[in-house]
Amino acid sequence: EPEVTQTPSHQVTQMGQEVILRCVPISNHLYFYWYRQILGQKVEFLVSFYNNEISEKSEIFDDQFSVERPDGSNFTLKIRSTKLEDSAMYFCASKEAWLQGALETQYFGPGTRLLVL
């Protein structure tokens, strides 16, 4: 069964450093998402991406964050200058095209646990 993959599974970085989290969505999917889950808190939406552009972003997704689909298979989340509060589990998700009258599922990857020291 196709699945969303994410690398690395764990990342430790120093405050102020740049990190890139990578995701490979399911191959025929067209909608891509990043969510995060700070330890002990709920899963929060960060950004959605469709047709090579951001379609929606949350208040969390400020100028320090960016997303890219560089090569048609990977979907990346970059944090330019990490802060302590960016420590969280980051989930990538993907969804196939809109089907009239149907409800497509967002499939989640296993997550990348980011620790900022």
Added chain:
Amino acid sequence: AQSVTQPDIHITVSEGASLELRCNYSYGATPYLFWYVQSPGQGLQLLLKYFSGDTLVQGIKGFEAEFKRSQSSFNLGKPSVHWSDAAEYFCAVGNSGGSNYKLTFGKGTLLTVNP
């Protein structure tokens, strides 16, 4: 703005007992509703979803959920819990305003299963 409330942070049941996990949502229109499960170290796996039609939906692993519009609820149930069901369960609502819906999650309910 849409929101989800899962009133129970932690539930403990005995293996073989029935289970109900509560979920209340707030959303102005007809919601898309989901239950996901997260096992330790794993990602989020979809258990079931509600879009329209029959308000009782069946999911994987023997789970089911009932959409009750009058109570703004989407409670998850299972008649007989197995030890492997121990995990964290998240209810989520998707905004139905377009194809590119985002999910808003509840805080989750941690399920412990006693032998």
